[in-house]
Amino acid sequence: MLLKIVPPLASNFAAQNDQLFILITILVGVWFIAAEAMFFWLIFRFRARPNVATQYITGKEKHLHRWVSWPHFLILVCDVVIIIAAVQLWVRVKQTLPAADRTVRVVAQQWAWTFTDPGADGVLDTPDDVRTTDELHLLLNKRYHFLLESKDVLHSFFVPSFRLKQDAIPGRIYTGWFETTRAGTYDILCAEICGIGHGVMGAKLVVEGEAEHATWLQRHAHDAALAALNTVNTAPADTASTPAAPATAGAH
Numbered sequence: 001m002l003l004k005i006v007p008p009l010a011s012n013f014a015a016q017n018d019q020l021f022i023l024i025t026i027l028v029g030v031w032f033i034a035a036e037a038m039f040f041w042l043i044f045r046f047r048a049r050p051n052v053a054t055q056y057i058t059g060k061e062k063h064l065h066r067w068v069s070w071p072h073f074l075i076l077v078c079d080v081v082i083i084i085a086a087v088q089l090w091v092r093v094k095q096t097l098p099a100a101d102r103t104v105r106v107v108a109q110q111w112a113w114t115f116t117d118p119g120a121d122g123v124l125d126t127p128d129d130v131r132t133t134d135e136l137h138l139l140l141n142k143r144y145h146f147l148l149e150s151k152d153v154l155h156s157f158f159v160p161s162f163r164l165k166q167d168a169i170p171g172r173i174y175t176g177w178f179e180t181t182r183a184g185t186y187d188i189l190c191a192e193i194c195g196i197g198h199g200v201m202g203a204k205l206v207v208e209g210e211a212e213h214a215t216w217l218q219r220h221a222h223d224a225a226l227a228a229l230n231t232v233n234t235a236p237a238d239t240a241s242t243p244a245a246p247a248t249a250g251a252h
């Protein structure tokens with residue numbers, strides 16, 4: 001079996017993210033190898049030998065000093081290249097918010113994810129919204145906004161295949177974005193230690209075409225209607241005490 005080291009690229013900025021990592025790895029790696037090679041060569045070259053006097057070198061001589069100043073200067077140039085590439089990606093992903101085709105709500109809590117899809121009308125907070133726990137369905141080749149909240153402590157919304165990670169802070173709503181570019185089933189993880197269940201705070205992400213998404217929406221609308229009916233039948237007195245989310249929670 002082929003070992004899958006790198007998750008697939010499933011969002012519009014995933015490739016740019018990996019390019020940045022490769023750039024950093026190469027630039028840092030070249031200097032790491034150069035420094036270690038020099039280090040061990042010097043140890044070997046100037047090892048203790050009989051009848052050879054130890055040299056006392058201050059490093060201030062011009063022909064020695066440039067062995068420090070030139071690498072120093074070149075490493076600073078590499079730093080600037082890395083900073084420019086990193087800021088470009090940061091601005092694209094975190095500092096800009098292009099208009100979205102659809103908006104989903106993502107709520108983190110100890111230790112589950114709850115998602116609200118805007119439903120057939122594409123508008124959040126309308127009766128046809130679909131709420132799910134630990135499963136998010138998205139349309140392929142669409143630009144999404146996500147409204148990220150936490151009900152309790154710090155969490156972090158981590159979608160490795162999107163190369164997307166965003167902290168969720170209680171009391172705040174964070175708006176972020178991405179474009180889905182590849183159909184499939186992916187992982188959603190929590191990337192911020194949030195208690196004993198942190199390690200199992202995963203969810204499933206399904207990126208699918210229009211037809212599959214419509215089927216999924218219909219199935220959930222049907223289930224939600226059924227659940228609401230059951231709640232009314234079995235416990236009519238309870239409806240007053242639970243003003244927010246009605247009966248869909250936990251069913252899926």
Ligand SMILES: [Cu+2]
Nearest residue numbers: 155190194201
């Ligand atoms: Cu968490």
